[in-house]
Amino acid sequence: MVKYLIVRCPKCGNVSAVMIGRKTKQCPYCGTRFEVYRAQILARARDGKEARELIIKFKQSSSL
Numbered sequence: 001m002v003k004y005l006i007v008r009c010p011k012c013g014n015v016s017a018v019m020i021g022r023k024t025k026q027c028p029y030c031g032t033r034f035e036v037y038r039a040q041i042l043a044r045a046r047d048g049k050e051a052r053e054l055i056i057k058f059k060q061s062s063s064l
């Protein structure tokens with residue numbers, strides 16, 4: 001069962017996880033609060049561990 005969405009902050013572009021069902025997310029990097037449905041959804045994760053692994057993966061790919 002999917003519990004988290006991996007989203008990209010519309011302001012700073014950093015990747016973070018948000019629990020399914022949450023309407024807004026505060027970016028841990030720049031502090032911007034944005035609406036989840038307006039953000040770019042990069043992936044879905046079943047648990048916190050998978051979410052962290054996906055965030056690491058997207059950070060590595062975006063820094064290339």
Ligand SMILES: [Zn+2]
Pocket residue numbers: 009010011012013014027028029030031032
């Ligand atoms: Zn941000």
